[in-house]
Amino acid sequence: MDWSTMFYQDAQGIVRTLIVGTLAYIVLVLFLRISGKRTLAKLNAFDLVVTVALGSTLSAILLQESIALAEGATALALLITVQFLVTFFSVRSQRFAGLVRSEPALLAKDGRFCDASMRRERVTQEEALSTVRANGGNGIGDVEAMVLESDGSISIRLRSAA
DSSP, rough: OHHHHHHHHOOHHHHHHHHHHHHHHHHHHHHHHHHHHHGGSSSSHHHHHHHHHHHHHHHHHHHTSSSOHHHHHHHHHHHHHHHHHHHHHHOOOOOHHHSOOOOEEEETTTTTEEEHHHHHTTTTTTHHHHHHHHTTTGGGGGEEEEEEOOOOOOOEEOOOOO
């Protein structure tokens, strides 16, 4: 093993990374601006997949000399276009939205946990109670409703103090 090439191979690779990396970053930012705010919204499962794929693609463009900037830009555009189309059809079709987005789940109601729902969603009582405390409650008895949202966050509606 040649240890010297592990740290430095040649200046050409560094210059390519700087130039192509800068241009790829600019292309990605432009595509994200064109595609709109929805591409960067809170993540559901599909959004997460696209975000990871965008990062992986950008990394490949930066580090693999065999990938030309035009090919990488095409791959980024494809991912953002697919994301745009999925959100476009999700807004217009409940059936399609159900295929790509998970539904919210009721975790607690009227001061009691919904045990079957919590098991199905893999949420522990400790996690739920932590969210109750973070929202100003003291315990599950303070909860009117607790919902696991499509993006993985937990919403709490506390009982009124009346």
